[in-house]
Amino acid sequence: MKIHGISSEIPLFRTVEFNKNFSIVLGVAKSRGEGKSHNLGKTTLIELIDHILFGSRDSERIKAIKENFPNPVFTVELRMGSETRKIVADYTKKKKAAFSTEVKQSYEYFIRFQDDYKDEFRKVSIRGKDLSWKPLLLRLMGFNERPLVEKYEIESTIQDYDKFIEIAASSGMKREGRAEEIARLEARRTELMNAIASLNFGSIEDSTSAQLASEVDSRILYAKRELFVQRKELSAVTEALRSTAFVQFTPERIEQIYADLNIYFGEQVKRDLSDVQEFFVQVTENRSTALSAMKKRILESVSTLEQELTILNEKRAQYLQLIVAPGSIDLYRQLSPQLAETETELSLLKQDVYRESIQTATAERNLLKTQQLTLAAQVASEIDEHDATFREIKSHYHQIMADVMDIDSELVIEKNSTGNLDFRTISWRDQSPSQELKGEMAKKISCAAFDVALRIVNNDDSGFIIHDGVIDNADRNIKKKFIEAMKRRSIQYNFQYIMTAISDDLPDSVEHEDIVITLSDKSDRELLLGRTF
Template identity: 25%
Template sequence: MKLSKIYSNHDERFVPINFRDGLNVVLAEIRLPENRNKDTHNLGKTTLGTLLDFCLLSKRHARMFLFKHINLFEDFVFFLEIELSSGSYLTIRREVKEATKISFKKHLSPRQNFQHLPEEKWDHYKVPFERSKSILDGILNLAAVRPWHYRKGLGYFLRTQDDYSDVFQLRRFASAHSDWKPYVAHILGFDAKLISDFYEKETEIEKLNSREKTIKSELGGSIEDLGRIEGLLLLKQQQADKQQAKLDSFDFRDQDKDKTRELVDQIDDEIADLNAERYTLMYNKKKILSSLEDGEMTFDPERAARLFKEAGVLFEGQIKRDYEQLIEFNEAITEERRLYLQEEKAEVESRLKEIGEELNRLGRLRSETLSYLSETDVVRKYKQTSNELVELRSDVLKLTRQRDDLQTLQKLRADIREAIDGKTHLVSALEREFKQKNSQVSDNVYKTIRLLFDEIIEDVLDQGALLTVSLNNQFHPEFGAEILDDSGNATSAQRGHTYKKLLCIAFDLALLRAHLGSGFPAFVYHDGVFESLDRRKKSNLLEVMRRYSNFGIQQIITLIDTDMPPDVDESPAFSEDEIVLKLHDEGPDGRLFNMPSW
């Protein structure tokens, strides 16, 4: 797998880049004096690596420049042409706007332009993202990284400035060691399944121990013998059955003292309510009788006429007639009122009779109920038996839970012992594996990579380097890369950023050469490759790169002209053919994207 070409649907804003088989140089020229001392220049040499990763189906995330500045790039469609190990080519089409819909087209000739290829001509058109990754994984067929996906270790071959901090743990590996260490061990030639199985066994034991701790906590810290618990449970269950039989032999009519007490309380409440109603009715009846007695008219017009005559006052005529009419009207009203009062009196007396009968019935019922409650011996015996049964059932339930927990605990401990035995066997297998792979007499991929790694560092720095893979005290794989002094001892050189970067470059190149032709990527992208190296080391590294290009490894490197290796025989370090992209700071047309800086 090599890179052949990258282009877009906007040639005027993104000039197509054709990659060579060997060394490919992306050169950024700083032409303006005021930019000479700047750390960053925003020309796009690092951005190219991110763009290649996007075309190789990295996940969409908001921090990526294409989506962070979506207003500038939403109409872009990118095309990456890849050379396959079979000699044919594959073009990957990915839009920014619909970044999760990918298209694929296989073809025989390189340097194609499929910007305007109709939908029906694509082998796969706008396939969903996860399915697209599976399709691409199948087409690339990188057998040397199986069973992992092609993207798992892609970061070793697309190293940007953020990927030089650690030789082995990539920035995208910011996860549990069990996720990435088996992969690294695999590409170094170790049995990764042993390592994966070991991590899985550790996780299994951890989960089992956690469950054991939980159950022990639920048992309250006192763990009884299971046989004793079974015996106690048998006895308690037998006692509970006996108590239930006693209760079943009693005949309590309503059978529940609490319910009986509730009945008494209910009767008392009803009697109280009826008595209150009877009092109100009797008071109303008294008022009705009083009103009936006061309803007769006591005014006599004839007597009033005689009284007025004696006093010499005229009472005859109209005045007498008005009083007589008033008396007649009053008698009519009084008679109607008396009818209403008599009806109300009849209703009150009827209700008082009903209340009296209901009170008599409730009184008898209350007496009978209280008589039942007075049978204290039977009730007390029932209460005592019920309480004992409740206690026994509680004990049975508690013992049952304890028995179940103990059985689970025993099963867990058996599983833990089995898992620990499995882990012990894996430890033995790992020790044999690491001993065999580290043996000097053994020919394997790991030995080849170690020798190549040392050779590269020796050629560049004139110092040896040691690549190590070992087991730590927990039997986890540990990876190391060290620069050695003349006595073969590790130096502190690799701790600096420049030498850390050099170790990363040497590791990547050694990996590629060791796996060349075995279903492994055959390209690498190294950003800022010569930064901070002195002139002699730059020349040495460039010689190594050219040698590895001759082996068939495609290298894409970026650098600023101030980091250029020295000329050779008064000729520039790089030929015009090797420089596939030249950037500069004199305007938008010198950037990777021909547009103002964002």
């Protein structure tokens, strides 16, 4: 899949037709003393292509286009083998991605913007935990990512079990001075039972007495025990609903802090903070919904138990009317609820109400840990025994870095005993480790070299790579070597390489036909969209 061109129904939009293999989108620098050229449309062009093809989130540039142009309709024309395909995006309507999530993921490392050169492996656009990107990267490197995915999923479940066990243990009746508390309650129970035994039940019929003792009181005791537990749960859920899980913040507040400190607050930072805010809001809403549903169920259970207790107490009162001893009914009514409450608390103290759940969760967690170790071994085996594609990627990466930066460097996958993977780049000079890859320009070239190496071995669709601003601020020699290396490889391995650049010190080796569009702010018509906005 190669990009033939992009056009628009916006009248002054400058249509761009890309070369089959190598293209430069050029920005003309401002006059000396005014700094580098920005807002000419170089990055906007790349964002439009990314957004139209893969449905990435609306950036500030995309939002501005929607707001400032009456007919924001764009067409991207693709070469797909011997056929062409036109992707039309009408920004006045709801837009869908042109390609599936799988295709979008396969191009994750083939479009880099100006803030994507800090890490070869984890781009700014990659969010979430390791599960969201390491398996994808492993697949692009030629490995079977399934054992790693299953390991992450099991680890997530183990964390859920750990959290459950922690909550269950803290919610159980495990407290300091437990023996002392039990002794106190047992003494209180003995006092209550002795007091009840002293009441005059002599006039009550034997059958009624048996039913009162063995049936009604037992049912009341059970109902009150359940009601006690439910009210404890209700209290815990209500408290949880009063607490928010995440800090409340807005990107606007963070932006104001940056402004007060005179620190540049970039568009990507805004996008990231908006995504974080959206994530926090969504998780808080999901949590509140789940807790509210739980509270509703507990309230219904409490209501049912309270109704049952009312009926049972009324029935007991009917039986007590048979007692003839003066004052016995009133005294029994006072003592019986106290005895039921004492029995309930004592029962809960003598047994951990969460014990069986904790034991079950612990057993299942231990089983999962065994499976985790098995999968960790499978991940390690996969890295060690099926690395033919990865070795090819490493070779291409090493050669590009040597050609452009004269640096001996290597891609490394480190694995530990738990099966976790770390992706690193290392460099050396004269057979000794060096810190050369920590330099800003070396890191940018390293990111580009990694992408190109991936593309060379993952090029079944004769696809494209787009690098925005990759050699900005580089010296003339590096620019020359880089352009030559990219152009030569794009032709040799039949992929399409598109880069944006500014005109400062552009090497003489760049041919006129390599430049597919020149953007400048000398006049509005030389801008991408025909005017500033």
